[in-house]
Amino acid sequence: MRPKKVKIDKERQAQIIAKARRGQKDRDSGYREKALKLFPNVCGRCGREFAGETLRELTVHHKDHNHQNNPPDGSNWELLCVYCHDDEHQDASEAGYSDGSTRERHSESSLGFNPFGALKNMDNKDDA
Numbered sequence: 855m856r857p858k859k860v861k862i863d864k865e866r867q868a869q870i871i872a873k874a875r876r877g878q879k880d881r882d883s884g885y886r887e888k889a890l891k892l893f894p895n896v897c898g899r900c901g902r903e904f905a906g907e908t909l910r911e912l913t914v915h916h917k918d919h920n921h922q923n924n925p926p927d928g929s930n931w932e933l934l935c936v937y938c939h940d941d942e943h944q945d946a947s948e949a950g951y952s953d954g955s956t957r958e959r960h961s962e963s964s965l966g967f968n969p970f971g972a973l974k975n976m977d978n979k980d981d982a
Contacts, residue, residue, distance in 0.1 A: 885924045888924075888926070888928065889914045889931045892928040892931075893932075895933070896933065897938055898932040898934055898938075899934055899935075899942070900937075902935055904935070911936050912933050912934070913935070913936055913939045914934075915931065915933070915934045916930055916931060917930050917931070919946065
C-alpha cells in the first residue's frame with residue numbers, strides 16, 4: 855500500500871530555503887571576510903596569488919573540517935584556491951580522514967615524483 859502524498863506548501867518551502875541560504879551566506883561571508891583580511895591572498899598549497907576578479911577563486915579551508923570552529927585569530931583556517939580545496943577534501947574523503955590530518959599526508963615523500971629530491975643527496979664536486 856502506498857502512503858498518501860502530502861501536499862507541500864510551496865510558499866512555506868520557499869521561506870525555509872531562503873532563510874537557510876541567507877544563514878549560510880552570512881556564516882560564509884563572516885569568516886571568509888575575516889580570513890581575507892588576516893592572510894595574504896595566496897593559496898596555502900600551490901602558492902598562486904589572487905587579486906581582483908580571481909579573488910573569488912580563493913576559498914577558506916577549515917583545517918579540522920569543522921565549519922562551526924571559527925576562532926577570531928583564524929587558527930583553524932587556511933586560504934586555498936578552489937582546485938586545491940577540492941583536492942584537499944577529495945583526499946580526506948578517500949582516506950577516511952575527518953580530523954583535518956590530511957595535511958600530514960602531503961609531505962615531500964608522499965607527493966610522488968620530486969624533481970629536486972636528489973639534490974639533497976648530491977655531493978658538491980667543486981668542494982673536493
